[in-house]
Amino acid sequence: MKLYKATTMFVLSLLVPVMLSGCGGGSETSSTESPVAAKPDDAKPEDAKAEGTVEIIDKAGLQLTVPKGWEFSTSHEEKIISIDHPDGSGLSIVVPNIKETKGSKEMLASLGDNRKEEYKNYEQGEVETETINGMEYTFFTATGNTKESSLPTVIKSGYIEGPKLVVTTIIMPKDQAEADAPIIDEILQSLEKIE
Numbered sequence: 739m740k741l742y743k744a745t746t747m748f749v750l751s752l753l754v755p756v757m758l759s760g761c762g763g764g765s766e767t768s769s770t771e772s773p774v775a776a777k778p779d780d781a782k783p784e785d786a787k788a789e790g791t792v793e794i795i796d797k798a799g800l801q802l803t804v805p806k807g808w809e810f811s812t813s814h815e816e817k818i819i820s821i822d823h824p825d826g827s828g829l830s831i832v833v834p835n836i837k838e839t840k841g842s843k844e845m846l847a848s849l850g851d852n853r854k855e856e857y858k859n860y861e862q863g864e865v866e867t868e869t870i871n872g873m874e875y876t877f878f879t880a881t882g883n884t885k886e887s888s889l890p891t892v893i894k895s896g897y898i899e900g901p902k903l904v905v906t907t908i909i910m911p912k913d914q915a916e917a918d919a920p921i922i923d924e925i926l927q928s929l930e931k932i933e
Contacts, residue, residue, distance in 0.1 A: 740932075745857065746905055750917065759906075760794070760925065761852075770892060771921065773823070775889075787839065789805060789806055790803040790804045790805040790806055790808070790928075791803065791804050793810050793818055793819075794932065795816070795831070796816070796932070797816050797817060797833045797902070798819075798833045798854060798900060798901065798904050799900060799901030799902055799931060799932050800866040800900055800904070800930065800931060800932060801929075801930055801932055802899065802925055802926075802928045802929045802930070803924075803925065804821055804925065805924070805925070806922055807823065807824070808821050808822065808823050808921075808925075809821070809822045809823075809824075809901075809926070814849070815833075816833075817833045818830065818832050818833075819832075819833075820830040821925060823914075823918060825911065825914045825917075825918065826909075826910070826911045826914065827908075827909070827910040827911065827914050827915075827918040828908070828909055828910075829906065829907070829908050829922050829925055829926070830906070830907045830908075831869075831904050831905070831906055832904065832906075832907075833902060833904055834903060834904075834905060840877050843865075843876070845897070846876065846877075846878065846895065846896065847867065847903070849895045849905075849907075850862050850878060850895070852881070853882065853893060853895070855878075855894070856882075856884070856885065856886055857882025857884060857891065858882060858883045858885055858888065859881075859882050859883050860876055860880060860881075860882035861880060861881050861882065862880040863878055863879045863880060864878065865877070865878050866878065866879075870898065870926060870927060870929055871927075871929060871930050871931070871932070872933070873898050873899055873900045873929070874898070874899045875882070875896060875898045875899075875906075875926070876896050876897055876898075877894055877895060877896025877897075877906070878894070878895060878897075879892070879893070879894045880892075880893045880894075880895075881912065882933040889911060889912075890911070890912035890913070891909060891910065891911060892908075892909075892911075892912055892913055892915040892919070893907070893908065893909055894906075894907070894908040895907050895908075898929065900931060901931055901932070906926070908911045908922055910922070
């Protein structure tokens with residue numbers, strides 16, 4: 739499922755030059771293991787938050803919980819955070835150099851336009867808003883088939899107005915979406931401001 743990681747990285751490569759101008763700094767991401775016992779065979783996706791690793795994203799002023807079995811990594815001096823599952827599903831969080839959300843809705847529209855170029859049979863839903871731990875999350879969900887391999891894919895792009903604005907991209911193989919969407923939602927719901 740390296741295709742999904744490649745697609746995510748392609749999308750991020752379109753965003754990085756615009757959003758990361760002037761980034762700098764050293765390693766500022768840390769981990770703390772959760773003291774919860776191993777997952778029982780009948781555990782539900784909502785149990786993932788209690789059994790993962792708490793990751794601190796200093797550049798965003800946020801922390802989140804990464805479930806066991808998912809890989810957490812950073813790049814571009816901690817400005818791009820990737821949380822990937824071996825089945826090809828993944829969540830990317832980008833910390834852009836944007837001070838306000840004024841241009842965020844335009845950026846979200848631009849993400850949708852870029853997706854139309856990347857996917858065949860692309861269908862995008864309406865923009866939605868919800869609240870995650872007191873932070874506004876604006877996003878759209880879309881489906882399409884990758885141009886390279888025609889694999890059916892679910893895409894969710896948006897931004898979260900936290901201590902700093904962060905851009906989110908979720909890409910899941912459609913056949914894994916039913917299993918992985920609740921877990922990715924738990925990851926998003928675990929986002930909290932660092933006190």
